[in-house]
Amino acid sequence: MKDLVIVGAGGFARETAAAAHAGWRVLGFTDDDPALNGTQRSGLPILGPVDGVRDMDAAVVVCVGNPRAYTARRRIVERLGLPVERYATVVHPSVSIGAGSTIGAGSVLLAGAVLTADVTVGGHVAVMPQAVLTHDDLVSPYATIASGVRLGGGVVVGEGAYLGAGALIREGVTVGAGSLVGMGSVVLREVPAHQVWAGNPARFLREVKELTS
Structure with missing residues (x-):
């Protein structure tokens, strides 16, 4: 199993964590809300801010966005600037x-x-x-x-x-x-x-x- 870090800690991110358990070792979530740092969601830790995934030895998937902010996923992917091979499906x-x-x-x-x-x-x-x-x-x-x-x-x-x-x-x-x-x-x-x-x-x-x- 490969390690996976999920960007975001909202509903979509937690649903993705549940879906990923069949083929990935989910290490936790990253989120820019400082109030979440050190807490858990769905039994998985918040590992720190979003940009921290750049230095993690794990695959990444960005799971943010809702009808009021549905461009957020693209903005975060562009901000991270990771090579395509870092991203999980x-x-x-x-x-x-x-x-x-x-x-x-x-x-x-x-x-x-x-x-x-x-x-x-x-x-x-x-x-x-x-x-x-x-x-x-x-x-x-x-x-x-x-x-x-x-x-x-x-x-x-x-x-x-x-x-x-x-x-x-x-x-x-x-x-x-x-x-x-x-x-x-x-x-x-x-x-x-x-x-x-x-x-x-x-x-x-x-x-x-x-x-x-």
Whole structure:
């Protein structure tokens, strides 16, 4: 088993730790909140601030971000500047990965996710429980696919996009880079880059504001 350190100590990080136990020796979490230093989460220690992973002899996976700060994962990866070979790919044992599918370094696939056939998942992507990615889907780096999302065939998810829980994306549709699709939305047409869409059918709500938290 290889050693793994998880950047972040929130819910996604702790879910990743649970998923990783089948194939990794999880040493603990790093987090920039000084109040967490020396404490534990899910029985694993907080090892110090995020930048400390540079000097650790372990693989790394960055598990931060939520709908209010979904650009945070990319910012931390860029800040760390680690070579790609330092990043782990964490796949829960219950995930189904079909023929021809590929998963990039630093990505996490949680329990019950399904990739049916010829699905491409880029680096540092978060695929939450019970998401279904069907044939020929392309999920670009830093995207987040929340729990219960269903992608029709040939969907393109742009870099850093966020698909909220239970969203349904029609086959052949593109969700633009940096966009956010609200939970439970039914997306029937293209979502341009850096926009927020929601509803059934999904419609434009507003431009994405700069996310800094």
